[in-house]
Amino acid sequence: EAQVTQNPRYLITVTGKKLTVTCSQNMNHEYMSWYRQDPGLGLRQIYYSMNVEVTDKGDVPEGYKVSRKEKRNFPLILESPSPNQTSLYFCASSLSGQGWNGYTFGSGTRLTVV
């Protein structure tokens, strides 16, 4: 089944403890991206990657890092999480950077930072 897989689905952590949220797609998509969803603010892009080894900032990149060493994986790294990063996170992928065939989203990761 064609899908975007995120792990973990739920995570509670403490301030300052580094964590990684994994994202993997099995559709051979070039483009991958991370979003966060917050009440009243909607979905906002954190980082995106047009292809392997090419990443760039979205609208809210502060406090996050990403890497794209291979096409299928695009992990989101929080080096020193803070409570304002408590959110619902989504990974998305598309065949190309313009999304001409649309975007496929993962099931989400609900992160709580205490």
Next chain:
Amino acid sequence: KQEVTQIPAALSVPEGENLVLNCSFTDSAIYNLQWFRQDPGKGLTSLLLIQSSQREQTSGRLNASLDKSSGRSTLYIAASQPGDSATYLCAVTLYNQGGKLIFGQGTELSVKP
């Protein structure tokens, strides 16, 4: 700056009704528009994708239209069912914006049996 607005924010209808959800965007220079469904605490499921050159797309009981010049899209749901209850999001992609999706705030739909 592109802004996407969805009206209404919430909608409650009895089962069997036909309904229309609205999406408007401020900049008509979009690459495409996509409608998604989100169930509570879950991911986004793609419903329909309309390219900027298209006027509408249909899938089962769903029909989405696009009027780029007026900056509007509608999602028509025929013969609504309780299983259609969810939040519906529209999102546009712009040219040369790194493939970013710009989302509306969504319409929360409740279909009562």
